[in-house]
Amino acid sequence: MRMRTLAIGIAAAALAAGLGLFGATRWSDANTGAHPRAGSADPATIARGAYLARLGDCAACHSVAGQPPFAGGLRMETPIGAIYTSNITPDRRHGIGNYTLADFDRALRYGVANGHTLYPAMPYSSYARTTPEDVAALYAYFMHAVEPAAVPERPNEIPWPLSMRWPLTVWRWAFAPEPAPFSFAGDPVLRRGAYIVEGLGHCGDCHTPRGPGLQVRAFGPQDGPAYLSGAIIDGWHAPSLRNGDRTTIGAWSEEQIAEFLRTGSNAHGMAFASMNEVVANSTQYLNPADATAVARYLKSVGDAGTVQGKYAYDPATSRALRSGDAGARGAMLYLDNCAACHRPDGKGYEGVFPALAGNPAVAAAPPDSVIRIVLEGMQTARTQATPAQFTMPAFAGRLSDAEVADVATFVRGSWGNRAPAVEARDVARLRR
Ligand code: HEC
Ligand code: HEC
Ligand code: HEC
Incomplete structure (x- = not known):
């Protein structure tokens, strides 16, 4: 999240030249005409707005440790320079205190503020799905329940002429x-799930x-099989959903x-990398009905079982290790370094040490996440439901590239996992 990389300026400028998109108009004031009146601030609306701000994870980018909530200032890297998130408290001078509901919307x-297009690091393309009623509730929350904070915005560090914003407008028109x-259409629970996942939840980002x-x-299943099909984000693999x-x-x-969304773990795995923050700031607050709606909707995207068949646990690995057969590539390294916590049967201890058997983080085709976890270690997410934190040690100082490749190959090919082998050069690429 912190380092989300966006080659927007350059790419969009190239596109502008290539596609000749000038002159297209995709946004106008008329579109915002039908809104409920600004300024309605009954407690129920504000409470709903607070909940929606969690769903949208506004805090992930607009709140920084040590600063008042939503005062902005998070540094986000782009290939053309760093940008800083905006102060979205109702402070009149530094924040959005002078915003009307239409400005906020x-x-x-629409990704337009103060007459210019915002960098798409602000996920407005996903937020575009939000209903006018929910936009109004969010507005009520930010205007009436967030403390104004007189924290000046930090200027972006993008040199002229790349700092010109018109290419962003072209980007917006194009994308x-x-x-x-x-x-x-259809089932109301699926509808609610789609609304959260495709919209405020911005899971596809x-x-x-x-x-x-x-x-x-892709912004929804109607855009084809790319939607939620997995991506590398900041050097981690966000798996297919x-x-x-x-x-x-x-x-x-x-x-x-x-369960994963509300607690950060389940029998199959635990949240890590930026998903850790998503759980901590956002999905742990999903009410039970919304968590179910999100889950049911995700189960409806893509065709079950048509790609490679379902995962099935294979006890052969566990049997071999227990009978003293550690001849498989990486097996000995696994026994020495990993089995104490993740156990020879690969099933871990639920809620403490995640299972590696059938774990998507381990068995997904791109090996990036498992390699980085072994090199860097990590901590479990802290949520209301799971206040204790457990630590996975870092092995960068203890294992060579070849050894990390061997042990990663072992966990990716054992207990029914069938991911391709890992080579030392894959590890070298990710070691910092
Ligand atoms: C992934 C990061 C991210 C998330 C999540 C995010 N924002 Fe932003 N937001 C940004 C960035 C970056 C900017 C500044 C973009 C720029 O300067 O062009 C911004 C700008 C804004 C602005 C314009 C303020 C101004 O006057 O410059 C508003 C309003 C805003 N965000 C509201 C929200 C709300 C409400 C949410 C939650 C529903 C949210 N943002 C979630 C990154 C994010
Ligand atoms: C800021 C980036 C980001 C956002 C936004 C995000 N995720 Fe994730 N997600 C990740 C990463 C990275 C992983 C891999 C790490 C892990 O498994 O915890 C992941 C993993 C997951 C997993 C575990 C999948 C598996 O196969 O192991 C689920 C489920 C999930 N995300 C659901 C969601 C949902 C639902 C949303 C939207 C409400 C969402 N994510 C939004 C980055 C993100
Ligand atoms: C001291 C106990 C301990 C040892 C030893 C250990 N791990 Fe872990 N491991 C953990 C904990 C705790 C987590 C959960 C961290 C999190 O989710 O943030 C974890 C998470 C993981 C994950 C991510 C799974 C997920 O769903 O989040 C992988 C992959 C992994 N370990 C592989 C290994 C490998 C390979 C080794 C040996 C080289 C190893 N671990 C050694 C405790 C351990």
Whole structure:
């Protein structure tokens, strides 16, 4: 999250030249005309706005440790320089205190503020799905329940002429979906799940691959099989959330997905990397009905079991290790370094040490996450439901590139996992 990389300026300028998009108009004031009146601030609306701000994970980017909530200032790297997130407290001088509801809506759904286009690091393309009622509730929350903070915004560090914002406008015309009333026919629970996942939850900003302009390639199942099919984000693999792959949540039940979102772990794995923050700031607050809706919707995206068949536990590895056969590549390293916590049967201890058997983080085709976890170690997410934290030690100082490759190959090919082998050069690439 902190280092999300977006080649927007350059890519968009190139696109502008190539596509001749000047003159197109995709946003106008008329689109925001039908809103409920600004300034309605009854406690129920404010409370709903607070909940929606959690769903949208506004704090992830607009709150920084040591600063008042939503005062902005988070540094985000782009290939053309660093940008800083905005102060979105109702401070009149430094924040959004002078925003009307229409201004707020324009920033949130259309990516336009103070007359210029925002960097798409602000996930307005996903937020475009938000209903006018929910935009109004968010506005009520930010205007009436967030403390104004007189924290000046930090200027972006992008040199002229790359700092010019017009290419962003072209980018927006080319890639951002036009905000339109959210439409989803059918089951109300699936509808609610789609609304959260495709909209405020902006799950696809990390879980859907990006195209050549670094735009998110699909915003919903209607855009084809790229949607939520997995992506590398900040050097981590955000796995496919489609139901069809045996290495991902295809093997998870609806209850297990909901449990993961609300607690950061389940029998199959634990949250890490930026998903850790997503759970801590956002999904742990999903109410039970919404967690179920998200889970059911995810189970509906992609065709179950058609890709590679479901994961099935294979006891052969465990049997071999227990009978003293450590001849498989990396098996000895596993016994020496990993088995104390993750156990020879690869099933770990639920809620403490995650299972590696059938774990998508281990068995997904791209090896990036498992290599980085072994090199860097990590900590479990802290949520209301799971206040204790457990630590996975870092092995960068203890294992060579070849050894990390061997042990990663072992866990990726054992207990029914069937991911390709890892080579030392893959490890060298990710070691810092
Ligand atoms: C992934 C990071 C990220 C998330 C999540 C995010 N924002 Fe932003 N937001 C940004 C960045 C970066 C900017 C500044 C972009 C720029 O300067 O062009 C911004 C700008 C804004 C602005 C414009 C303020 C101004 O006057 O410059 C508003 C309003 C805003 N965000 C509201 C929200 C709300 C409400 C949410 C949650 C629903 C949210 N943001 C979630 C990154 C994020
Ligand atoms: C800021 C980037 C980011 C956002 C936004 C994000 N995720 Fe993730 N997610 C990740 C990363 C990275 C991983 C891999 C680490 C892990 O498994 O915890 C992941 C893993 C997961 C997993 C575990 C999948 C598996 O197969 O192991 C689930 C389920 C998940 N995300 C659901 C969601 C949902 C639902 C949303 C939207 C509400 C969402 N994510 C939003 C980055 C993100
Ligand atoms: C001292 C106990 C301990 C040892 C030893 C250990 N781990 Fe871990 N491991 C953990 C904990 C705790 C986590 C969960 C951290 C988290 O999710 O943030 C974890 C997480 C993981 C994960 C991510 C799974 C997920 O779903 O989050 C992988 C992969 C992993 N370990 C592999 C290994 C390998 C390979 C070794 C040996 C080289 C190893 N571990 C040694 C405790 C350990």
